[in-house]
Amino acid sequence: MFVNRATEIAALDDVLRLLPRAIRRHTALLGLRRIGKTPLLDQVRRRHPTIAIARLDVDAIVTSPEHFARAVVSETLSAVLRARAAHAYVAETDDGLRGAAARP
Ligand SMILES: Nc1ncnc2c1ncn2[C@@H]1O[C@H](COP(=O)(O)OP(=O)(O)OP(=O)(O)O)[C@@H](O)[C@H]1O
Ligand SMILES: [Mg+2]
Numbered sequence: 410m411f412v413n414r415a416t417e418i419a420a421l422d423d424v425l426r427l428l429p430r431a432i433r434r435h436t437a438l439l440g441l442r443r444i445g446k447t448p449l450l451d452q453v454r455r456r457h458p459t460i461a462i463a464r465l466d467v468d469a470i471v472t473s474p475e476h477f478a479r480a481v482v483s484e485t486l487s488a489v490l491r492a493r494a495a496h497a498y499v500a501e502t503d504d505g506l507r508g509a510a511a512r513p
Contacts, residue, residue, distance in 0.1 A: 411452045414445070421453045425460055461488035482506055 417438075424434045440446050454462050463484040471477070479501040486509040487499045499509040 411448060411455075414449055414452070417449055418452065418456070421449075422456070425453075425457055458494075459492050461485070461492040463488040476501075479506065483509075486510060 420436070424436055427434055438446050438449065450462075450464065463481075465480055465484055469480075483499045483501045483506060486506065487497070490497050490499070490509065490512065495512065497509065497512070499505055
């Protein structure tokens with residue numbers, strides 16, 4: 410069960426509310442280990458199930474520019490499918506990315 414963090418939730422809700430008006434509010438979420446950054450972002454996703462929110466683990470995607478690009482596309486496609494309630498694992502292969510992009 411997610412608790413509290415009302416201030417942070419409101420700030421992140423604002424970030425999403427402004428995006429359709431083409432207002433990008435770059436936001437950094439900083440905190441000690443185990444303070445609850447990841448659960449906060451998971452909660453934001455749950456609050457906005459129809460918005461495609463992509464998340465990249467930066468420590469896992471720094472091996473090469475190609476790997477980074479594939480991870481960005483894969484995570485973006487996953488987020489779009491999730492927002493359409495069509496959850497699917499998107500492999501970072503050519504076929505996996507093409508297949509996900511072609512899904513209705
Ligand atoms: N708002 C919250 N409501 C309920 N539980 C929470 C909340 N915030 C944190 N927790 C609990 O604290 C644990 C620690 O969170 P987590 O390790 O994901 O934090 P983090 O800031 O993402 O850490 P890291 O820097 O290691 O990635 C969570 O698994 C959860 O059990
Ligand atoms: Mg974390």
